[in-house]
Amino acid sequence: MPRPSALTRPFWDACRVGRLTVQRCTRCQGYVFVPQEFCRHCRSTTLTWVETAGTGRIVTYTVVWRPQTPAFTAPYVVAVVELDEGYQMISNIVGSDAAGAAVGDRVRVRFVRVSEAVTLPCFELAA
Amino acid sequence: MSRASRRAVIIGASNTRQARTLPGETSGSVTLAATRLALGDAGLDLADVDGLTALPGLDYASGSDAFGYALGLPTFWTGRAVPGPAAVVEAAQAIEWGLCDTVLLAGGQAGLYTDRGSVAPWTRPSHEFIECWGLMTPAEWALSAREYMHRYSVKPERIAYIASVIRNNGSRNPEAVYHGRGPFTPDDILASRMIADPYHLLDCCTTSEGGSAVVLTTAERARDLDRTGVEVLGGGWDSWGPSYTHPPTYDRAATWGRKAGAAAFARAGISRDDVDVFEFYDNFSWEIVRYFEALGYCEAGEGPDFVAEGAIEVGGRYPVVTDGGTMSHSHTGESQRLQRVVQAVRQLRGESAANQVPDARVAVVTVVGEVVLLGV
Numbered sequence: 243m244p245r246p247s248a249l250t251r252p253f254w255d256a257c258r259v260g261r262l263t264v265q266r267c268t269r270c271q272g273y274v275f276v277p278q279e280f281c282r283h284c285r286s287t288t289l290t291w292v293e294t295a296g297t298g299r300i301v302t303y304t305v306v307w308r309p310q311t312p313a314f315t316a317p318y319v320v321a322v323v324e325l326d327e328g329y330q331m332i333s334n335i336v337g338s339d340a341a342g343a344a345v346g347d348r349v350r351v352r353f354v355r356v357s358e359a360v361t362l363p364c365f366e367l368a369a
Numbered sequence: 370m371s372r373a374s375r376r377a378v379i380i381g382a383s384n385t386r387q388a389r390t391l392p393g394e395t396s397g398s399v400t401l402a403a404t405r406l407a408l409g410d411a412g413l414d415l416a417d418v419d420g421l422t423a424l425p426g427l428d429y430a431s432g433s434d435a436f437g438y439a440l441g442l443p444t445f446w447t448g449r450a451v452p453g454p455a456a457v458v459e460a461a462q463a464i465e466w467g468l469c470d471t472v473l474l475a476g477g478q479a480g481l482y483t484d485r486g487s488v489a490p491w492t493r494p495s496h497e498f499i500e501c502w503g504l505m506t507p508a509e510w511a512l513s514a515r516e517y518m519h520r521y522s523v524k525p526e527r528i529a530y531i532a533s534v535i536r537n538n539g540s541r542n543p544e545a546v547y548h549g550r551g552p553f554t555p556d557d558i559l560a561s562r563m564i565a566d567p568y569h570l571l572d573c574c575t576t577s578e579g580g581s582a583v584v585l586t587t588a589e590r591a592r593d594l595d596r597t598g599v600e601v602l603g604g605g606w607d608s609w610g611p612s613y614t615h616p617p618t619y620d621r622a623a624t625w626g627r628k629a630g631a632a633a634f635a636r637a638g639i640s641r642d643d644v645d646v647f648e649f650y651d652n653f654s655w656e657i658v659r660y661f662e663a664l665g666y667c668e669a670g671e672g673p674d675f676v677a678e679g680a681i682e683v684g685g686r687y688p689v690v691t692d693g694g695t696m697s698h699s700h701t702g703e704s705q706r707l708q709r710v711v712q713a714v715r716q717l718r719g720e721s722a723a724n725q726v727p728d729a730r731v732a733v734v735t736v737v738g739e740v741v742l743l744g745v
Contacts, residue, residue: 244497276498301618302516305566306508311487314503322616330616334502345519362501
C-alpha cells in the first residue's frame with residue numbers, strides 16, 4: 243500500500259474523496275506526475291494541485307497472470323494511461339470488461355477503496 | 370608509467386557454480402568464492418586488489434565498502450555502479466587515472482529468494498506509485514514490449530523465437546542451470562503459461578543462485594601475467610530516470626543505451642560490423658530487439674526481421690547470449706550483469722564452455738542502459 247510523504251499526501255487525500263488530482267505549474271501550465279518538488283518543464287517551484295477530468299487513453303497494458311504477492315488476485319490488468327491533460331500514470335484497468343483492454347482504448351477513472359486510509363485511482367474502459 | 374601502459378585490461382573472469390538454489394551458501398560466501406576464482410584466473414592475489422565494486426546480495430547502499438572491509442583490505446577505491454558493464458568502464462577509468470591499479474568486480478546471491486508465493490525479492494518495486502498496482506519486473510518490462518509489438522504489428526512468435534535461441538544456447542552449455550532442457554521451438558515458448566502478457570514463462574528470465582567476478586589491471590601489469598588481457602575499448606551508460614517509478618513506455622525504453630552505444634563505438638574507433646559476439650542482458654525476450662535497435666544495427670521496428678532466420682544463433686552473423694543468459698544459464702538478482710562480462714571474456718579468449726564463436730575478436734556487452742565494448 244502507498245505510504246504517502248508530505249509531497250504526495252495531497253494526491254492520496256484527494257483520491258479518498260473521489261477526486262483525481264495532479265500537480266500543475268502556475269508559471270508554464272505544465273502538468274507533473276509523479277509528484278516532485280519543482281516543475282519538470284520549466285523548473286519553477288510554483289506547483290499547485292489541480293483536479294483532472296479523469297479521462298484518457300491506454301498507451302500500453304499487460305495482463306498479469308503471476309501475481310506480485312498473494313495480496314493480488316490474477317489475472318489483473320496493469321496499464322499506462324495518458325490522461326487528456328497530457329501526462330501519464332500507471333494504474334489498473336478494472337471492471338468486468340477489463341480483460342478486453344487494448345492499446346488506444348478510452349478510459350475513465352474509477353476509485354477503488356481498499357482501506358480506511360487508501361483509495362486507489364483505477365481506470366475502467368469508457369463506453 | 371606511460372598513459373598507454375596504464376590502459377586497463379580485464380585479466381580475470383569467473384563464475385562459481387550456478388544452481389536454482391545453493392543450500393548452505395550465502396550471498397557473501399558465493400561472492401567470496403567468485404573472487405577467489407577470478408583472482409586465480411588472473412594469477413593475482415587479494416593483496417594486489419586496491420579497487421573494488423562489489424554487490425553481495427542486494428546491499429546497494431554499502432556493498433563495496435562492506436565487502437572490502439570483510440575481505441580485510443586496507444583502504445581501497447570503490448566504484449558506484451552495480452557490478453556489470455558500467456562497472457567495467459568505471460574501473461577502467463579509475464585505473465587509467467591512477468586511482469588504483471587492480472580492481473575486483475564481484476557479486477553473487479544465495480538464500481535471498483525464500484518466499485516462493487511471491488515473485489523474487491528484487492522484482493517487487495516498492496515505489497509508492499508502482500507497488501499498489503501489482504507491478505513486478507515482468508509486468509514492468511511487458512509494458513514497453515506490448516507497446517512496441519502494437520506499434521509495429523509484431524506477432525508473438527517472432528519474439529518467442531528469440532527466447533528459443535537463447536534457451537537452446539543454454540541447453541548446450543554444461544554450466545547452465547537449465548543445461549539439457551532443450552531444444553526449444555518458438556511454439557514451446559508460446560505454449561508456456563502466461564506471466565505478464567505478452568510474456569510467457571519461457572520469455573522471462575529464471576531465478577537462481579551463484580557468484581561472478583571480474584578482475585581488471587593495467588596493461589603493463591598484465592604483460593607479466595600468464596593470461597590473455599581483454600581490452601576495454603569503449604562504453605557508457607544511459608539513464609532515463611529512477612527505475613520502477615515512472616511509466617515504462619516504449620518511447621522511454623527505446624532510448625536506453627543509444628547514447629552509451631554511440632559513445633562506445635566512437636571511443637573504440639570500430640564499426641558495428643566489427644563486433645563478433647553480442648552478450649545482451651536477456652531478462653525478457655523482446656529486449657534483444659531493443660538492444661539491436663538502440664545500438665544502431667537497425668531502425669526502430671526492424672529488429673524482429675533483423676534477428677530472424679538464424680541471424681542471432683551461434684553460426685549466424687550476430688550471435689547473442691552465448692551461455693544461455695538469464696533464461697537458461699543463471700539469473701541471481703544482480704550478478705547476472707557480471708555473467709555477461711564473464712561470457713564475453715571467455716568468448717574472446719576462445720574458452721567458452723559451449724557455443725564458441727570462431728575467432729571472436731570483439732564483443733559488445735549490454736545491460737539495460739549500460740554498454741561496454743571488449744576486444745582482443
